[in-house]
Amino acid sequence: MKNAFLTVEAVGAMITSGATLFISGPEALLRQLPRGKWIGGTTAYFILEDGGVSREDRLFCTCFDEAMDVRTAILSSDQLSGLVERRYDHGFTCVMAPAFSGALQRYAVEGPGLPGLYDQPVFGCVAGVRLDRVDTEMPKVFDGAAGTFSHDGLAALWVELPETIEVDLDIVNLFTVGVGSEFSFAEGGFEVAECLVDGRPTNLARHIEEQGLDTRLPLVADYAGAMINVSFQAVDADNGRVRFYAPVVPGVIYRLARPVADYALAYVDAAKGRSAAGMLSCNCILNYLYAELEGCSTGGFVGPVTFGEFAYILLNQTLSCLSLRDVPAEHK
Known part of the structure; x- marks a missing residue:
């Protein structure tokens, strides 16, 4: 080739x-x-x-x-x-x-x-x-x-x-799992409202805004040994919705990725x-x-x-x- x-x-x-x-x-x-x-x-x-x-x-x-x-x-x-x-x-x-x-x-x-x-x-x-x-x-x-x-x-x-x-x-994949909160979802898909943050029911969009999370970093999870990213497309705190570029999977534990110092x-x-x-x-x-x-x-x-x-x-x-x-x- x-x-x-x-x-x-x-x-x-x-x-x-x-x-x-x-x-x-x-x-x-x-x-x-x-x-x-x-x-x-x-x-x-x-x-x-x-x-x-x-x-x-x-x-x-x-x-x-x-x-x-x-x-x-x-x-x-x-x-x-x-x-x-x-x-x-x-x-x-x-x-x-x-x-x-x-x-x-x-x-x-x-x-x-x-x-x-x-x-x-x-x-x-x-x-x-x-x-x-x-x-x-x-x-x-x-x-x-x-x-x-x-x-x-x-x-x-x-x-x-x-x-x-x-x-x-x-x-x-240059990203690895960070050390912050755990995120999990009862329902999968490209758009979500509610999730569990460290086991507590939480509106994800408002949590992101309140905590000032850097959405340039993806959510990362271990999919059968491979680190897989789910990237943020848009965060609408007013309406409490978050859109992703790939679907989140129910029951999987995600964390925000660690920053990459030098791509x-x-x-x-x-x-x-x-x-x-x-x-x-x-x-x-x-x-x-x-x-x-x-x-x-x-x-x-x-x-x-x-x-x-x-x-x-x-x-x-x-x-x-x-x-x-x-x-x-x-x-x-």
């Missing part, structure tokens, strides 16, 4: 040559691309090797030149089971969903329960728009083979690989000497903003900056990364 930050003309030539591509960039450029073996999603933010940038004249694309065969589709909210049913015996799936869409919310809630979901890697991102256009533009995803797009569907790219290639799917250094440490530039990585727009990543390197990790990430399930304020490698000789 290869990553590149290219003009629309260069990406179009790759599509015409038969390349299998995962593409992110401005809607105006995605609309110009020819039909072919690709899916795409809107964004105007990217992490390149020399740092974060906001550009509307380039597309970030990853070419899966190891692909033997591919399928593409845009799945509606009622077709999410197709994500598992349509995959190849050996390969992986890339997905893109528009931010704030019904398909995204339904996958976030129901996706973790899809039979067989974790049997094969599922990687992807949440399409977004420029932050100053959130109220005027809708994020969109594209099915390059069909020549269609959607603001409320899940774009999927199923990739078949030779048996000699393995897939590595990983997440880099750039933390990404360098997370790379652990790996060639991060050879991976496809999706980093969260909240990390881009709060850590001021524009112009700052992130340990070699490159890829689109998105409104959420997928590593099987929906993630927030996380970096998800996908890489392909030859199967070790002793395993062949």
